[in-house]
Amino acid sequence: MKPKAIFFIITLLYFTIGLVFYVKADEKSCLTEAIYFEARSESFIAQLAVANVILERTKNDRYPDTICEVVHEGKYFKEHPVRHQCQFSYWCDGKPESIANTEAYKIALSVAELAMHGVLVEHTLGATHYHATYVTPKWSFNNNFTELGQVGRHIFYVDNN
Secondary structure, three states: OOHHHHHHHEEEOOOOOOOOOOOOHHHHHHHHHHHHHHHOOOOHHHHHHHHHHHHHHHOOOOOOOOHHHHHOOEEEEOOEEEEEEEOOHHHHOOOOOOOOOHHHHHHHHHHHHHHHOOEEEHHHOOOOEEEEOOOOOHHHHOOOEEEEEEEOOEEEEEEOO
16 A cells, blocks of 8 residues: 555544553553454554554443453453453454464554554544454444444444443
8 A cells, every 4th residue: 555545544643632542561462462363364554443443442431441451351251251252253262362473463563553652544533343344243233333434354333322
């Protein structure tokens, strides 16, 4: 993608109150892990849109306050996530979280760093939800959600509640 196209798609919002995330290293690791497992096969911009959703949730009172709590949110039994009962599917899909593609992980890390510094995908601003194009979750039919658009193989929504 050409630099002009990237600049058109994203808006840089550095040092704006509430948009710059000062986080501990483990929070960056949680965000990188989520980007890697949720969107590693996607474009840089699509990965950034996924990161934006996670960070948007940390600012919303209906979700946990930290990145790690957001990406690990779900039902647990004996301290283990219940299969297919998580907010982010990778966390409870029954597969181990092992990093096999180091190049994809490096890209996810770069995406996480930019997202934590306030880089946003403009046409998914405010999104708190997304899903892959090949699934249709029940919540996506709820009138409380407004579809913002598609980036890569994910469709993004804002919760109007």
